Amino acid sequence: MPAAPLRLGLAGLGTVGIGVVKIVQREAALIAARAGRPVVVTAVSARDPKKNRDADLSGYAWETDPVALATRPDVDVFVEVMGGHDGPAKAATEAAIAAGKDVVTANKALLAHHGQALALAAEAAGRTIRFEAAVAGGIPVIKALTEGLAGNRIKRVMGVMNGTCNYILTRMQSAGLPYETVFEEARQLGYLEADPNLDVGGIDAGHKLSLLSAIAFGTRVSFDAVELEGIGAVSIDDIRLAEQMGYRIKLLGVAQMTGRGLEQRMTPCLVPAASPLGQLQGGTNMVVLEGDSVGQIVLRGPGAGQGPTASAVMADVIDLARGCRVPAFGLPAAALAEPVPARSATPAPYYLRMRLLDKPGALAKIATCMGDAGISIDQMRQINQPGEADDDAIVLIVTHKASPADIAHAMAQFDRTGVLVGRPVAIRIEEI
Numbered sequence: 001m002p003a004a005p006l007r008l009g010l011a012g013l014g015t016v017g018i019g020v021v022k023i024v025q026r027e028a029a030l031i032a033a034r035a036g037r038p039v040v041v042t043a044v045s046a047r048d049p050k051k052n053r054d055a056d057l058s059g060y061a062w063e064t065d066p067v068a069l070a071t072r073p074d075v076d077v078f079v080e081v082m083g084g085h086d087g088p089a090k091a092a093t094e095a096a097i098a099a100g101k102d103v104v105t106a107n108k109a110l111l112a113h114h115g116q117a118l119a120l121a122a123e124a125a126g127r128t129i130r131f132e133a134a135v136a137g138g139i140p141v142i143k144a145l146t147e148g149l150a151g152n153r154i155k156r157v158m159g160v161m162n163g164t165c166n167y168i169l170t171r172m173q174s175a176g177l178p179y180e181t182v183f184e185e186a187r188q189l190g191y192l193e194a195d196p197n198l199d200v201g202g203i204d205a206g207h208k209l210s211l212l213s214a215i216a217f218g219t220r221v222s223f224d225a226v227e228l229e230g231i232g233a234v235s236i237d238d239i240r241l242a243e244q245m246g247y248r249i250k251l252l253g254v255a256q257m258t259g260r261g262l263e264q265r266m267t268p269c270l271v272p273a274a275s276p277l278g279q280l281q282g283g284t285n286m287v288v289l290e291g292d293s294v295g296q297i298v299l300r301g302p303g304a305g306q307g308p309t310a311s312a313v314m315a316d317v318i319d320l321a322r323g324c325r326v327p328a329f330g331l332p333a334a335a336l337a338e339p340v341p342a343r344s345a346t347p348a349p350y351y352l353r354m355r356l357l358d359k360p361g362a363l364a365k366i367a368t369c370m371g372d373a374g375i376s377i378d379q380m381r382q383i384n385q386p387g388e389a390d391d392d393a394i395v396l397i398v399t400h401k402a403s404p405a406d407i408a409h410a411m412a413q414f415d416r417t418g419v420l421v422g423r424p425v426a427i428r429i430e431e432i
């Protein structure tokens with residue numbers, strides 16, 4: 001007797017939802033062969049039933065209410081691709097779990113805010129919640145962490161996980177354009193979320209980092225503890241000058257467990273220009289995973305878009321069709337530890353840029369402040385920009401490893417030297 005099909009209820013018929021429909025329809029035979037049973041869509045939901053959606057939906061039941069869709073008896077897996085961290089996405093996901101359905105979602109915001117509660121509820125109901133598409137789009141990073149690297153202690157997770165920010169930063173660098181101009185270009189190209197701060201403020205990427213961090217370190221998702229800084233203050237001057245020192249600026253997520261606790265930050269960082277992260281161009285994503293046994297793994301690929309995101313949703317669906325059930329965060333949700341946020345970040349080298357009065361002893365005063373703060377200097381360079389007034393000069397410093405507190409202390413002392421013009425800039429250099 002042929003195996004019973006796995007029946008999907010699909011909430012959301014936008015970019016990702018229609019991508020899922022297309023794969024289910026186009027690859028029905030391949031998926032059935034790989035999963036050992038057919039995968040079919042039985043019912044769908046979206047806001048506007050009249051919208052032209054570039055796919056044949058005539059064979060599917062329509063539900064206006066995603067909660068009604070999630071609880072239909074002819075749905076085995078609720079696929080949530082609507083978005084939003086509260087409201088219908090949360091209500092329908094909870095209803096699906098309560099009705100005994102497995103859930104597949106692409107919604108990082110929902111999981112970053114409610115992942116622990118949803119995972120607990122799913123496990124209590126004997127179900128699973130899967131979210132490959134929620135982090136780094138088409139890159140199978142959740143599977144890599146929960147399965148491929150399950151025999152490792154993860155030491156560090158790093159990544160460029162917001163394609164829009166990487167597009168803006170690489171375009172600033174290649175075209176020599178200021179942030180505001182490229183931000184506007186990105187807006188016109190439709191690259192930005194309706195609320196651009198989700199992208200450029202680092203929130204979207206921070207959601208993703210918090211999910212990877214939970215899996216990597218066996219801790220509850222703690223998005224609120226992610227140190228967030230967006231790219232709005234990254235200047236074209238720093239992009240150019242960092243390049244001269246052999247670095248590129250990326251919005252980089254870093255999570256690591258240290259003796260001081262769990263560090264999670266999504267901030268602009270300098271990375272070596274020649275490194276895989278430094279070479280990453282445009283909207284592409286990259287995740288770097290470091291395990292004690294495996295060493296370093298680099299995953300690179302499309303972080304968004306219809307095909308890549310639907311590809312990740314389908315990977316989860318096919319796993320469920322095969323009967324493959326991995327806990328959402330790699331451990332039973334009840335076993336995830338409450339993370340202790342690190343009070344201070346691991347020391348790192350820093351890039352400092354400042355403008356100093358071009359007079360004897362100015363550099364020595366700055367060097368003294370740094371020495372007093374216990375920071376040693378690796379490189380120091382004075383740059384006189386052609387055509388600029390010669391009564392001040394740009395000074396670039398790359399430090400040896402220093403704590404953020406020491407850097408802040410030194411910067412406060414710079415203010416008292418009387419040789420500083422304007423505000424200095426300090427950017428962490430992430431060692432890779």
Ligand SMILES: NC(=O)c1ccc[n+]([C@@H]2O[C@H](COP(=O)([O-])OP(=O)(O)OC[C@H]3O[C@@H](n4cnc5c(N)ncnc54)[C@H](OP(=O)(O)O)[C@@H]3O)[C@@H](O)[C@H]2O)c1
Pocket residue numbers: 011012013014015016017045046047048049051064066080081082083084088106107108133134137303304305306309
């Ligand atoms: N797009 C990507 O590349 C990408 C990548 C990774 C993850 N994701 C995640 O995937 C999810 C979906 O993204 P998307 O880009 O596909 O969004 P989208 O194109 O805006 O589509 C959202 C869909 O959800 C429907 N919807 C919204 N509110 C609803 C409600 N209250 N009831 C019923 N349906 C509702 C919309 O209906 P109407 O069409 O009728 O308005 C639309 O079909 C989000 O969580 C997003 O973060 C997206």
